[in-house]
Amino acid sequence: MTLAKGLGIYNQTGARQAAALVENHAPLVKKIALHMLARLPASVQLDDLMQAGLIGLLEAAQKYQSTKGASFETYAGIRIRGAIVDEIRKGDWVPRSVHRNARRVARAIKVVEDRKGCEAQDSEVADELEMTLAEYHACLNDASSGRLFSLDELNESGELPIEEPEASDNPLEGITSDAFRASLAGAISELPEREKLVLSLYYQDELNLKEIGAVIGVSESRVSQIHSQAALRLRARLSDWSHDPS
Numbered sequence: 001m002t003l004a005k006g007l008g009i010y011n012q013t014g015a016r017q018a019a020a021l022v023e024n025h026a027p028l029v030k031k032i033a034l035h036m037l038a039r040l041p042a043s044v045q046l047d048d049l050m051q052a053g054l055i056g057l058l059e060a061a062q063k064y065q066s067t068k069g070a071s072f073e074t075y076a077g078i079r080i081r082g083a084i085v086d087e088i089r090k091g092d093w094v095p096r097s098v099h100r101n102a103r104r105v106a107r108a109i110k111v112v113e114d115r116k117g118c119e120a121q122d123s124e125v126a127d128e129l130e131m132t133l134a135e136y137h138a139c140l141n142d143a144s145s146g147r148l149f150s151l152d153e154l155n156e157s158g159e160l161p162i163e164e165p166e167a168s169d170n171p172l173e174g175i176t177s178d179a180f181r182a183s184l185a186g187a188i189s190e191l192p193e194r195e196k197l198v199l200s201l202y203y204q205d206e207l208n209l210k211e212i213g214a215v216i217g218v219s220e221s222r223v224s225q226i227h228s229q230a231a232l233r234l235r236a237r238l239s240d241w242s243h244d245p246s
Contacts, residue, residue: 056083
């Protein structure tokens with residue numbers, strides 16, 4: 001067999017395997033898209049999320065290597081979520097005031113926690129912002145509806161990456177990445193128990209906000225607030241890693 005013919009057979013086999021992976025895991029795209037749609041504004045269409053997710057699935061099928069140790073479903077889920085998040089970020093449908101207020105909340109949480117040396121309570125953050133508690137909760141709801149804050153923003157996929165990082169000329173890059181992930185894990189472990197539970201149920205168990213509310217005995221709106229506050233608290237506690245002075 002010539003080398004060219006051998007490569008041709010190999011490429012055809014690889015293409016068939018990739019096509020089979022895409023066909024078998026297509027329902028995963030809709031599942032993830034629906035899960036993410038539940039926390040997005042009504043203007044966002046499911047079809048748009050699914051189209052982006054499908055691209056992520058195709059890329060996963062092409063790049064997946066079973067030798068990395070993760071199942072394809074786990075790997076594809078990360079790729080699908082990442083593709084959808086990228087698509088969401090391309091849209092400019094979140095008012096600047098929402099971004100601005102969210103940054104103010106994160107700074108206020110940091111100020112209160114630095115002053116107290118322990119976790120900031122809702123009422124304390126509201127006082128720091130010179131807001132009523134209702135106004136503060138409205139800011140958290142805006143942040144949630146704008147899909148501005150999530151573990152996806154703190155770590156690109158919301159989970160630790162599975163594929164090996166590409167080679168870099170910077171010998172400190174891998175060390176920095178590992179150190180950040182360690183800091184993120186530490187910050188999550190130190191969250192208030194209810195915030196930690198909400199993140200676990202949402203990201204690991206993939207429950208929607210309504211289902212989480214039923215588990216912990218609060219309204220869907222309150223779950224949304226807790227989720228936003230947890231992510232803002234993480235952002236405040238990891239602010240030393242940010243290059244954004246705001």
